Every structure is written in C-alpha cells, then in structure tokens.
Amino acid sequence: MRTVHAVVPEDIDDxxxxxxxxxxxxxxxxxxxxxxxRVHEHRARGDWPDADGVARARLAxxxxxxxxxxxxxVDGLIASAVPEVLAPEADRLRIVVLLHVPMPALRPTxxxxxxxxxxxxxxxxxxxxxSTWTRQxxxxxxxxxxxxxxxxxxxVDLGPLATGSDDGGRLLCVGAVTAEKGHDVLIxxxxxxxxxDWSLLCxxxxxxxxxxVAGLEQQLHAEGLQDRVxxxxxxGHDEVRAxxxxxxxxxxxxxxxxYGMAVTEGLAHGLPVLVSDVxxxxxxxxxxxxxxxxxxxxxxxxPDALAGTxxxxxxxxxxxxxxxxxxxxxxxTLPGWQRTGxxxxxxxxxxxxxxxx
Numbered sequence: 001m002r003t004v005h006a007v008v009p010e011d012i013d014d015x016x017x018x019x020x021x022x023x024x025x026x027x028x029x030x031x032x033x034x035x036x037x038r039v040h041e042h043r044a045r046g047d048w049p050d051a052d053g054v055a056r057a058r059l060a061x062x063x064x065x066x067x068x069x070x071x072x073x074v075d076g077l078i079a080s081a082v083p084e085v086l087a088p089e090a091d092r093l094r095i096v097v098l099l100h101v102p103m104p105a106l107r108p109t110x111x112x113x114x115x116x117x118x119x120x121x122x123x124x125x126x127x128x129x130x131s132t133w134t135r136q137x138x139x140x141x142x143x144x145x146x147x148x149x150x151x152x153x154x155x156v157d158l159g160p161l162a163t164g165s166d167d168g169g170r171l172l173c174v175g176a177v178t179a180e181k182g183h184d185v186l187i188x189x190x191x192x193x194x195x196x197d198w199s200l201l202c203x204x205x206x207x208x209x210x211x212x213v214a215g216l217e218q219q220l221h222a223e224g225l226q227d228r229v230x231x232x233x234x235x236g237h238d239e240v241r242a243x244x245x246x247x248x249x250x251x252x253x254x255x256x257x258x259y260g261m262a263v264t265e266g267l268a269h270g271l272p273v274l275v276s277d278v279x280x281x282x283x284x285x286x287x288x289x290x291x292x293x294x295x296x297x298x299x300x301x302x303p304d305a306l307a308g309t310x311x312x313x314x315x316x317x318x319x320x321x322x323x324x325x326x327x328x329x330x331x332x333t334l335p336g337w338q339r340t341g342x343x344x345x346x347x348x349x350x351x352x353x354x355x356x357x
Contacts, residue, residue, distance in 0.1 A: 001038045004348055005066050007059070007074040010043045017205055018234050019176065020261040021100040024130060024154050025075055028098075031341025037348070049081035049103075049113070060085045068092045071352050073344075074124075076100055083119035090123040094351045097124040098344075101258035102137045105279060106180075118142045125351045128152050128344055131259035133280035152344045153283075154261045155337030156268040160245040161328070168313055168320045169198035172247035172271075174240060174262040175254070176205045177231060179212050182253035182276060184219060185303050189253070191223040192307035196314045200229045200251075203243055244269040248320075249313060252281060255300050260284040267294055267331040272323035274309055276300035286330060294327035 006029055012022045029039050042062050046055025059082060066072055069092075076099035079086060086095055097120065103113040121127050121142060127149045129135040135151050138144050175181045183202065190200065206213050213231070220226045235243070244250070250266035252275040259280040263273050267285075273295035275281045285295055296313075298305040312319060 003038045005040045005072045080117040086123040131280035155340040161270040168248040170248040171200040173202045173251045178209045180256040186253040188303035189306035270328040272327040288329040292326040294330040
C-alpha cells in the first residue's frame with residue numbers, strides 16, 4: 001500500500017467547532033483509505049494559523065519524525081503559518097499543501113501572512129486547492145507554477161429532497177457565526193422585509209467571535225427580529241441534513257468564501273440558494289446542464305440587494321418554482337466525494353513518483 005502522512009488541525013473531529021475545512025479533511029482521508037492509501041494522521045495542536053511557538057516547535061518535531069522520502073499532506077491552515085518549519089524539510093519529504101482558503105482572502109490587510117504563505121507554498125512539491133477560484137488566487141498573487149497547483153473541489157452526498165413550503169418562508173443559513181459569513185448583512189436585509197412571512201434558522205458555531213455574536217444579538221433586538229431568527233449553534237451531520245430537507249431557501253451572505261460546501265450540500269437536497277457573489281461561491285452554485293442558475297447571486301455586504309432578492313423570492317411563486325426545479329437538476333449533477341479522493345490520490349501519486357516537483 002502507498003503511504004501518506006496527513007497533518008490536520010487538532011479539532012478536526014470536534015462537534016463544537018465544525019468547519020468546511022475540517023469536514024473536507026476528514027472525508028478526504030476516509031476516501032484515500034478506500035483507495036488503498038495507508039494514512040498516518042498527525043493532529044497539530046494549537047489555534048491555527050495563530051498557534052504559539054510551542055505548537056510550532058511540536059509540529060517541527062512531528063515532521064522530523066516522518067521517514068525521509070515520504071509524502072506529507074498538510075492542511076493549509078497549518079502550512080501557511082509555518083514556512084520556517086516546512087522549508088527545512090522540503091528536500092527530505094514530499095510535501096503537499098491542501099489549501100482551503102488563501103490568506104489574502106482570509107486576512108486581506110495582513111501582508112506578513114500573505115508573504116509567509118507564499119514561502120510555505122514554495123516549499124511544497126504540490127498544492128491542492130478546493131476551488132478553481134483559490135487556485136487562480138494562488139497563481140495570481142504568488143506567481144506559482146501552474147503545473148504544481150491542482151483543484152479538488154468538495155464532493156457531496158445526496159440527501160432527502162427538500163419538500164418546500166407554499167410561501168417559501170423557511171430560510172436557512174449554515175456556517176460559523178462570524179463577520180466573514182455576513183450574518184449581520186443578512187439581518188439588515190431581513191429587517192427590510194419584516195412585513196413578509198419568514199423565519200430564519202442559523203446553524204453553526206457561535207463561539208469563534210463572541211464580540212460579533214453579541215453585536216448580532218443586539219442587532220436582532222434593535223430590529224425586533226429576535227423571535228424570527230434562531231442562532232441554533234452547531235448541530236450534528238444528521239441534524240444539518242434534516243435542516244436542509246425542511247428548508248425553502250439556503251442563504252450564504254458571506255464576505256469571504258473560497259468555495260461554500262454548505263451551498264453544494266443544500267443543492268444536493270434540491271434546495272435553491274441565495275449567495276453573495278464573492279470568492280468561489282459562484283463556482284459552487286454553478287449551472288444546470290441547460291444553463292439555468294439554481295438560485296441567485298447578489299453583491300457582498302449589500303443588504304439592499306439581498307433584501308430585494310429575498311422580497312422577490314417570498315412574493316413570486318413562479319420564480320420559486322423555477323429555482324426549485326433548477327436546484328433539483330443541479331443537485332443531480334454534483335460529483336460525489338469519490339471524485340475528490342481520486343483527484344487528490346492522483347496528485348499524491350505523481351508527487352510520490354517525482355513527476356511533480
């Protein structure tokens with residue numbers, strides 16, 4: 001069997017801190033195992049990418065213990081922060097970085113973080129990105145060799161189809177409650193359609209940015225929406241799938257998004273989506289085989305545009321019908337996780353064989 005050493009965040013399986021990156025990592029490693037890779041998993045302690053010196057030194061020790069010539073797959077949240085750890089191992093190990101979101105998107109004003117990420121990626125034999133948008137960002141910002149940067153988009157599991165209500169008012173937002181995800185923009189938009197019948201369920205961690213969440217709760221009370229919006233916190237996999245199945249519309253008002261796994265998961269349930277046109281979200285939304293968009297895209301951080309589209313959704317039954325049909329068609333064409341696993345496996349094989357360097 002082929003062997004890969006995988007360096008992942010310590011909280012990869014923590015149900016209190018779910019994230020798209022963690023879900024991707026876990027499912028990918030499972031798929032690689034099914035493709036006859038022997039996976040040695042190493043959990044990097046620390047709050048990445050801001051881990052302290054002790055965590056960085058421990059990571060250096062972990063890599064030093066990996067036998068020479070082995071392939072090491074490192075989560076980008078970790079790798080981007082430690083070029084000084086990766087560079088000394090670049091000639092001894094075959095390092096592949098799995099990059100979910102580039103630092104210029106995550107921290108647009110932090111030039112040091114971007115510079116360190118560039119150095120870290122230079123130490124890698126190959127980079128796997130989880131969206132075409134992320135790959136293009138890496139090539140544009142860092143001048144990377146295109147032959148060393150690959151795309152393996154997240155797969156989906158088909159689930160029970162959303163039944164949809166007559167009025168379309170069951171709204172759903174899945175993701176951590178942070179400024180990057182744009183919940184404050186969503187609340188501002190919903191305040192503009194308070195005269196219509198709707199409710200919003202927000203599923204995702206509420207502890208990553210306590211100050212933002214406190215401000216959001218104040219915003220809800222100031223707008224009188226506290227009884228119509230539920231910040232439900234993180235939920236298990238089956239509970240999230242059940243939420244998709246009973247919702248009418250999935251909302252992703254993000255300011256930053258490299259792909260949007262929740263979007264494709266919603267579409268896999270036949271759920272139309274309303275998202276910000278930012279990052280890789282348009283790629284995730286995609287089109288049906290006959291060119292229809294299974295939802296709508298609006299400018300990011302624009303509550304007026306978001307409110308206008310929500311009003312149309314809630315008052316135009318014919319449009320809701322068309323978007324539901326498009327979402328059902330799009331969901332049926334989304335690839336599964338097996339394709340994701342095969343793509344990453346191909347990259348790892350070529351790195352192992354020395355074809356990529």
